[in-house]
Amino acid sequence: MSEQEKVLAPLLEINNLAVSFRSGRRTVPIIHGVSMRVAAGERVGVIGESGSGKTVTALSVLGLHDKRRTRYGTVSAIEFGGTDLLRLPPKDMRKLRGGDIAMVFQDPATSLNPVFTIAAQLLPVLRIHQNLSRRAAHEAAVAALAAVEIRDPVRVLNSYPHELSGGMRQRILIAMAVACRPRLLIADEPTSALDVTVQATVLDLLSELVTESAMSLLLITHDMGVIARLCSYMYVMYAGRVVEQGPVKDLFQSSWHPYTRGLLQSTPRMNGPRPRRLATLTAGQSDLQPDVSITGCSFASRCPYAIERCYTEVPVLASAHHAASCHRWQELVASGFAVANSLAPTPSAAGGQDSD
Amino acid sequence: MAMSAGLQGEAPSDGVSSGTASLLEVRHLSVTYTRRLARNDGQTRESRHAVRDVNFDVPRRETLGLVGESGSGKTSVGLAILNLIAAAGSVRFDGQEILGLHGATMRQLRTRMQMVFQDPTASLDPRMTVRRIVRMPIKAHRIATGTGIDDLVAEVLNKVSLDTAVMSRYPHQLSGGQRQRVAIARALATAPDFIVCDEITSSLDVSVQAQVVNLLMDLQADLGLTLLFISHNLGIVRQVSGLIAVMYYGRVVELGQSEQIYANSLHPYTKALLEAVPSPDPALETRPTRAYLRADATTAGLHKVWSGGCVYQDRCPFTTDLCRRVEPELGASAAGHSVACHRVDEIRTGTAECTEGDS
Ligand SMILES: Nc1ncnc2c1ncn2[C@@H]1O[C@H](COP(=O)(O)OP(=O)(O)OP(=O)(O)O)[C@@H](O)[C@H]1O
Numbered sequence: 001m002s003e004q005e006k007v008l009a010p011l012l013e014i015n016n017l018a019v020s021f022r023s024g025r026r027t028v029p030i031i032h033g034v035s036m037r038v039a040a041g042e043r044v045g046v047i048g049e050s051g052s053g054k055t056v057t058a059l060s061v062l063g064l065h066d067k068r069r070t071r072y073g074t075v076s077a078i079e080f081g082g083t084d085l086l087r088l089p090p091k092d093m094r095k096l097r098g099g100d101i102a103m104v105f106q107d108p109a110t111s112l113n114p115v116f117t118i119a120a121q122l123l124p125v126l127r128i129h130q131n132l133s134r135r136a137a138h139e140a141a142v143a144a145l146a147a148v149e150i151r152d153p154v155r156v157l158n159s160y161p162h163e164l165s166g167g168m169r170q171r172i173l174i175a176m177a178v179a180c181r182p183r184l185l186i187a188d189e190p191t192s193a194l195d196v197t198v199q200a201t202v203l204d205l206l207s208e209l210v211t212e213s214a215m216s217l218l219l220i221t222h223d224m225g226v227i228a229r230l231c232s233y234m235y236v237m238y239a240g241r242v243v244e245q246g247p248v249k250d251l252f253q254s255s256w257h258p259y260t261r262g263l264l265q266s267t268p269r270m271n272g273p274r275p276r277r278l279a280t281l282t283a284g285q286s287d288l289q290p291d292v293s294i295t296g297c298s299f300a301s302r303c304p305y306a307i308e309r310c311y312t313e314v315p316v317l318a319s320a321h322h323a324a325s326c327h328r329w330q331e332l333v334a335s336g337f338a339v340a341n342s343l344a345p346t347p348s349a350a351g352g353q354d355s356d
Numbered sequence: 357m358a359m360s361a362g363l364q365g366e367a368p369s370d371g372v373s374s375g376t377a378s379l380l381e382v383r384h385l386s387v388t389y390t391r392r393l394a395r396n397d398g399q400t401r402e403s404r405h406a407v408r409d410v411n412f413d414v415p416r417r418e419t420l421g422l423v424g425e426s427g428s429g430k431t432s433v434g435l436a437i438l439n440l441i442a443a444a445g446s447v448r449f450d451g452q453e454i455l456g457l458h459g460a461t462m463r464q465l466r467t468r469m470q471m472v473f474q475d476p477t478a479s480l481d482p483r484m485t486v487r488r489i490v491r492m493p494i495k496a497h498r499i500a501t502g503t504g505i506d507d508l509v510a511e512v513l514n515k516v517s518l519d520t521a522v523m524s525r526y527p528h529q530l531s532g533g534q535r536q537r538v539a540i541a542r543a544l545a546t547a548p549d550f551i552v553c554d555e556i557t558s559s560l561d562v563s564v565q566a567q568v569v570n571l572l573m574d575l576q577a578d579l580g581l582t583l584l585f586i587s588h589n590l591g592i593v594r595q596v597s598g599l600i601a602v603m604y605y606g607r608v609v610e611l612g613q614s615e616q617i618y619a620n621s622l623h624p625y626t627k628a629l630l631e632a633v634p635s636p637d638p639a640l641e642t643r644p645t646r647a648y649l650r651a652d653a654t655t656a657g658l659h660k661v662w663s664g665g666c667v668y669q670d671r672c673p674f675t676t677d678l679c680r681r682v683e684p685e686l687g688a689s690a691a692g693h694s695v696a697c698h699r700v701d702e703i704r705t706g707t708a709e710c711t712e713g714d715s
Pocket residue numbers: 021023030048049050051052053054055056057106288289528529530531532533534559560561
């Protein structure tokens with residue numbers, strides 16, 4: 001297992017999380033055994049395919065799935081400071097949410113109440129958690145909004161959510177989440193609706209808070225740049241699994257999984273020649289439950305390096321500090337991802353067993 | 357300025373490329389939101405300009421990228437162009453004035469102009485399945501009939517790389533990125549020739565982002581689409597847009613060919629914007645000096661409401677007395693594109709010095 005690297009005891013430990021949703025008579029498995037750890041004061045990033053289960057994983061931590069439709073794996077566990085969150089009574093869970101654990105949701109529209117002004121939603125949070133008078137809470141609210149670069153905070157406090165731009169709503173949610181100084185902040189795409197100058201400020205703010213108050217951060221994002229700036233450790237998800245994990249520096253220097261490589265390559269560049277097309281991860285249906293009945297690697301049908309074995313055997317993720325769930329990673333890394341492949345992209349395996 | 361882009365100014369008659377070339381001509385567009393405030397001393401009205409005197413053209417089959425500060429009025433511009441909110445000024449679509457247009461004429465135009473909204477959750481009816489959501493415009497505008505409807509639904513879903521298995525799902529059963537793609541599919545269903553795309557890629561992961569961007573560019577080539585592409589992602593905007601307008605606090609501050617602006621931006625805000633892009637390489641992420649992104653200056657002006665002068669004066673490193681008194685107009689710079697800044701020439705030649713005041 002990991003040696004010296006993770007000396008800190010984990011604050012959050014997701015172990016072998018499996019989640020499936022019942023719809024009608026069918027049960028659709030979404031998460032297939034995800035494990036993640038976040039130490040106290042650590043900043044961990046999660047990146048991955050749209051639909052890969054990042055949000056579902058985060059919502060599991062907060063117990064926000066519809067109980068009647070959700071099944072967790074029997075060996076799954078989510079431990080937060082020693083308590084098993086999956087088996088926590090709803091009453092205790094509610095106390096934890098917005099207290100020790102706060103979340104900024106991906107969709108700002110769903111998290112602010114449309115019939116109340118921002119002041120009516122932000123002031124109570126401040127008053128409860130920081131024990132402030134009305135007056136002091138108002139001042140704290142103005143300061144909190146200014147800290148996330150909101151112009152004209154007094155007007156904004158008196159506004160209803162629909163009177164604000166998308167980016168303003170998102171910043172208000174960030175302000176609310178950090179106002180109560182949680183021990184763990186889960187932020188799902190917190191800056192994707194913001195222009196980069198504001199994003200820079202918000203990332204600096206988050207970074208400061210993490211350092212100052214030893215808050216831990218689990219940050220879900222599509223933006224490699226955001227992870228590079230803010231996180232020290234990262235997980236890469238694909239189709240309900242972690243396919244690569246490691247220190248951010250190592251991953252950027254040398255990513256081991258073909259999916260991670262593809263992700264890094266399809267990021268559009270700010271300089272140099274403009275490609276006629278952006279690189280994509282080969283053809284094929286991009287997502288929606290890559291057929292779970294296939295026994296092999298879930299990335300196989302899109303992987304340019306897939307071989308016979310990839311369709312028949314599930315690659316496992318070692319629990320090492322840097323690890324990738326790919327049968328060929330060593331060979332690929334050694335060759336600089338230039339090995340002759342392969343069978344892909346069609347799943348119909350025909351010939352080809354070129355690895356040995 | 358032999359620019360196909362940009363500002364043709366007041367007089368379209370002398371512009372070589374006006375009229376037939378531009379599908380969309382926006383002149384003096386302003387959006388004002390008014391709200392009633394309950395005060396102790398009775399009710400007052402408060403008006404705020406979200407967009408002030410904005411001018412640009414979008415030539416046929418081209419893409420204008422609209423970037424800018426969050427809250428600067430980009431969505432408001434998009435909504436105003438489609439006549440979805442009240443606005444002053446003029447918006448000509450294919451030669452026809454559309455501000456103030458309503459009834460049957462506007463309804464007819466709606467099939468040709470679509471918008472994909474920033475927030476997919478808010479724009480998709482939670483009680484409808486994906487199939488019904490995408491069928492709605494197809495049926496309403498009689499694009500297809502009978503079994504043709506479902507075929508078309510499947511076709512547009514396929515275009516945004518969604519499996520047809522999503523058809524029976526409700527929006528809350530989809531991931532954020534999947535919801536956004538449903539919204540795009542719905543917009544494509546009526547085969548429009550102009551689409552306002554408001555942050556359509558910000559909730560997508562880079563690989564799907566790349567697919568959607570390639571898709572848009574393909575559609576543009578195949579169907580001759582004209583696009584107004586609102587986005588925070590400067591990399592994506594660079595990829596899709598030949599033209600760019602940069603907004604700050606309700607105003608367009610820089611406008612022109614995107615290659616030119618990316619290579620040679622002149623407005624201090626655009627420069628700050630380009631500087632602030634996080635690099636996807638931690639080795640480069642060592643925070644070089646950010647000359648234009650002055651952390652100390654950023655929050656300084658936030659409490660104030662604009663009351664004359666340049667909109668960027670409180671965050672700008674070059675502000676002079678003139679900047680505080682007189683608002684700079686968007687005008688041609690020596691570099692070829694349009695910039696609204698008093699000190700553009702000094703900035704271009706690198707002779708502008710940071711200021712506390714002028715002499
Ligand atoms: N309540 C639900 N019922 C059924 N399926 C669901 C539900 N919520 C999510 N899903 C499915 O689970 C998968 C994972 O969704 P999730 O929202 O976690 O993706 P994500 O990684 O956050 O993607 P994105 O980056 O697009 O937000 C998707 O295929 C989605 O359609």
